[in-house]
Amino acid sequence: MSAKIVCATTSNEFLEDLPINKGVDIVWKNVNYTARIKKNTRQILKNSSGICKSGEMTAIIGSSGAGKTTLLNILCCRAQNTDKVKLTGEISANGQNFNSQTFSNFAAYVMQEDLLMESMTVIEVLQFAAHLKMKGTDEQKYRKVKDVLRIMRLENCQNSLIGGAKLKGITKGEKKRTSIAFELVSDPDVIFLDEPTSGLDSFTAYHVIDVLQSYVKQENKTIICTIHQPSSEIFLKFDRLILLVEGQFIYQGPRDQCIDYFASFGFECPKLNNPADYLMSIMHGESERNRQNYKTYFEKFELNLKPVIENELQHHKTNLISNQQSEASFGTQLQILLKRNLKNVQRNPMESKARVLQSIILGLFTGIIYLSLPDPEAHQYDQRAVNDYNGAIYFLAQNLHMNTLFPIVLSLPLEKAIFLKEQDAKLYNATTYIIAKLLVESILAILCPVIFVSISYYMIGLTPNFGCFCFFILVSILQSSVGMAQGLFCGAAFRDAQTAVSVTPMMILPFMLFGGLYKNVADMPDWNGWIQWISNYRYSFEAFVRNNYAHSPFKIDVVGQLNFDFGKWNCVFLLIVLFFSFSLLSLILLKTKNQSLQ
Numbered sequence: 054m055s056a057k058i059v060c061a062t063t064s065n066e067f068l069e070d071l072p073i074n075k076g077v078d079i080v081w082k083n084v085n086y087t088a089r090i091k092k093n094t095r096q097i098l099k100n101s102s103g104i105c106k107s108g109e110m111t112a113i114i115g116s117s118g119a120g121k122t123t124l125l126n127i128l129c130c131r132a133q134n135t136d137k138v139k140l141t142g143e144i145s146a147n148g149q150n151f152n153s154q155t156f157s158n159f160a161a162y163v164m165q166e167d168l169l170m171e172s173m174t175v176i177e178v179l180q181f182a183a184h185l186k187m188k189g190t191d192e193q194k195y196r197k198v199k200d201v202l203r204i205m206r207l208e209n210c211q212n213s214l215i216g217g218a219k220l221k222g223i224t225k226g227e228k229k230r231t232s233i234a235f236e237l238v239s240d241p242d243v244i245f246l247d248e249p250t251s252g253l254d255s256f257t258a259y260h261v262i263d264v265l266q267s268y269v270k271q272e273n274k275t276i277i278c279t280i281h282q283p284s285s286e287i288f289l290k291f292d293r294l295i296l297l298v299e300g301q302f303i304y305q306g307p308r309d310q311c312i313d314y315f316a317s318f319g320f321e322c323p324k325l326n327n328p329a330d331y332l333m334s335i336m337h338g339e340s341e342r343n344r345q346n347y348k349t350y351f352e353k354f355e356l357n358l359k360p361v362i363e364n365e366l367q368h369h370k371t372n373l374i375s376n377q378q379s380e381a382s383f384g385t386q387l388q389i390l391l392k393r394n395l396k397n398v399q400r401n402p403m404e405s406k407a408r409v410l411q412s413i414i415l416g417l418f419t420g421i422i423y424l425s426l427p428d429p430e431a432h433q434y435d436q437r438a439v440n441d442y443n444g445a446i447y448f449l450a451q452n453l454h455m456n457t458l459f460p461i462v463l464s465l466p467l468e469k470a471i472f473l474k475e476q477d478a479k480l481y482n483a484t485t486y487i488i489a490k491l492l493v494e495s496i497l498a499i500l501c502p503v504i505f506v507s508i509s510y511y512m513i514g515l516t517p518n519f520g521c522f523c524f525f526i527l528v529s530i531l532q533s534s535v536g537m538a539q540g541l542f543c544g545a546a547f548r549d550a551q552t553a554v555s556v557t558p559m560m561i562l563p564f565m566l567f568g569g570l571y572k573n574v575a576d577m578p579d580w581n582g583w584i585q586w587i588s589n590y591r592y593s594f595e596a597f598v599r600n601n602y603a604h605s606p607f608k609i610d611v612v613g614q615l616n617f618d619f620g621k622w623n624c625v626f627l628l629i630v631l632f633f634s635f636s637l638l639s640l641i642l643l644k645t646k647n648q649s650l651q
C-alpha cells in the first residue's frame with residue numbers, strides 16, 4: 054500500500070453514538086516499517102499481517118530488538134511516516150479505519166512507565182480521569198471509579214498517595230494497576246500495554262496479568278501487550294501469541310497450540326521446561342544455531358500459519374464501534390486541572406516553603422550587602438553612589454527573575470511526560486494545561502517578590518516614598534512573571550530537565566547583558582542591539598531606575614546617563630507583553646514541536 058497507512062484516515066463516522074455491540078477486533082495487513090539509518094535502510098517489520106480478537110488477551114513475544122514495541126506502536130498509531138522511517142500497510146478496528154485522533158475514542162495505551170501525579174491518591178487519579186473522560190452524571194462517574202477500583206483490586210490502597218521520589222506511596226504493582234485503571238475508567242474496547250510486567254516481581258507481575266485476564270473475559274475486551282520472558286503462570290493467562298524474530302512472525306495463533314506447533318517440526322519443548330522460556334531460547338539471536346533455524350521458522354510460518362491467518366483476517370467483527378469518550382468543556386478542564394495543581398502544591402509543601410524561605414534569606418542577604426550604601430542626601434552629586442544603587446537595583450531584578458525561572462525549568466520537563474500522556478488520551482489540551490500551570494505558579498510568583506522586595510527595599514535605602522515602593526513591587530511581580538513564562542518556554546523546549554537547565558542560561562544571559570547596566574543602551578550596535586527589545590531586564594531596569602530617581606535626592610540625571618527613553622508605564626506594558634509572548638511561545642512549542650512520549 055505504498056507510502057500509505059490506511060489507519061491514517063480522518064474518518065470519524067464510525068465513532069458516532071450508535072447501538073453498541075461490544076467487542077472490537079484489531080486487524081492489520083501487509084504492514085512494513087523501514088528505517089533509514091545513515092545511507093542504509095533497515096526493514097524493522099516485514100510484511101506483517103495479523104488479528105487480535107475481542108475477549109482475548111494477546112501477547113507479543115520476541116527477543117530484544119525483534120520489533121515488538123514497533124508493532125505495538127504501529128497498532129496504536131504512534132508510529133508515523135517521516136523522512137527517516139517509512140510505514141505502509143493497513144490497520145483497522147472492526148474493519149473501520151482509525152488514526153491517532155480517533156484511536157483514543159475506543160482504545161487506550163498503557164505505557165511501560167507509570168506516569169502518574171505523585172501527590173494524588175489512587176482514587177483521585179481515577180476521579181480525575183473520570184471527570185475529564187467519561188460521559189454521564191457525577192453519580193455514574195463515581196460508580197465507575199468504584200467499579201474500576203474493584204476490578205483492578207485497588208480498593209485497599211485507594212486513599213494512599215501514588216508517591217515517588219519526593220513522597221512515599223503505593224507499591225510498583227499498585228502503581229501499574231493504577232496506570233491501567235486510569236485507562237479503564239473510559240471503558241475502552243481495546244487496551245494496548247507495553248511491557249506491563251516490566252520491573253515487577255513475579256508475584257506482582259502475575260497479579261497484574263491475572264486482573265487483566267479477568268477483565269478481558271468479563272467485559273469482552275481486546276488486550277494486546279508486549280511482554281518479556283513471562284513466567285509459566287503468566288504465559289498460561291494469554292489466549293493468543295505472536296512470536297517475532299527479526300521483524301517477522303514465526304508464530305501467530307492460540308497460545309495452547311504454540312508448543313505443539315513447534316514440536317511438529319522438531320522443536321520439542323522439554324517436559325519440565327517453562328514453555329515461555331523454551332520459546333525465548335529458540336528465538337534469541339545470540340546463538341548461531343538459532344540464527345540458522347530462523348529460515349525453518351519462517352518457511353513453516355509461510356506454509357502452515359499464513360493461510361490460516363489470512364482466513365482469520367476475512368472473519369473479523371464488523372459491528373460499529375461506539376465513541377467511549379466525552380471531551381470536557383474548557384471550563385471543566387481548567388477547574389479540574391487547577392484543583393489538581395493546587396493539591397500538588399499543598400501536598401509538596403517543602404518546595405513552596407523552600408522558595409519562601411529563599412526569598413526571606415536572599416532579601417536579608419541583599420539588604421545586608423547593600424546596607425551601608427552612601428546616603429543620597431549627603432552624596433547628591435556622587436556618581437559612585439549612583440553606580441552602587443544601580444548595581445543593587447539590577448541585582449534585585451536578577452534575583453526576581455531567576456527565582457521563578459529555574460524552578461519551572463526544572464519541574465516542567467518532568468511534568469511534561471504526564472501532560473503528554475494525558476493530552477494523548479484527550480483529557481485536556483495544551484492551552485488549558487498552560488493556563489492552569491501559570492495560574493497556580495503565579496501564587497509564588499507574586500508572594501516571593503513581595504517578601505523579597507519588602508525585606509531588601511528599605512534596607513538598601515531605595516527611595517522611601519510609599520508610592521515608589523508599591524510601583525517597585527508591581528514591576529518586581531512582572532519581572533518574576535516573565536521569568537515564569539520564560540521558564541515554561543525553556544522547559545517546553547527540552548525533553549529532559551538536565552538539558553533545559555544547561556541551555557537556559559545561554560538564552561537568559563543575552564537578556565541580562567542587554568538590560569542597560571553592563572553596556573549603555575546608546576552603545577549597542579544595530580546588529581545585536583535589537584536583543585534589548587526582547588529583554589525583560591531592559592524594561593524592568595528602566596522602570597526601577599525611573600521610579601527610584603524620580604523622588605530621590607540625587608542631582609545626577611541617571612535616566613539620561615543610561616539613555617533610557619521608554620517611560621516607566623511603557624516598561625510595565627512591555628513586561629506584560631513579554632509575559633504573554635513567552636507564554637504563547639510555550640504553548641506553541643507544546644502544541645507543535647514533535648512532543649512525543651516514544
Ligand SMILES: Nc1ncnc2c1ncn2[C@@H]1O[C@H](COP(=O)(O)OP(=O)(O)OP(=O)(O)O)[C@@H](O)[C@H]1O
Pocket residue numbers: 088089090097115116117118119120121122123124138
Ligand atoms: N525509528 C527507528 N529508527 C531506527 N531504528 C529503529 C527505529 N525504531 C526501531 N528501531 C530498531 O528496530 C529494532 C526493533 O525495535 P523495537 O523497539 O521494536 O524492539 P523490541 O522488540 O521492542 O525490543 P526491546 O524488547 O529491547 O524493547 C531495534 O533494533 C531498534 O533499534
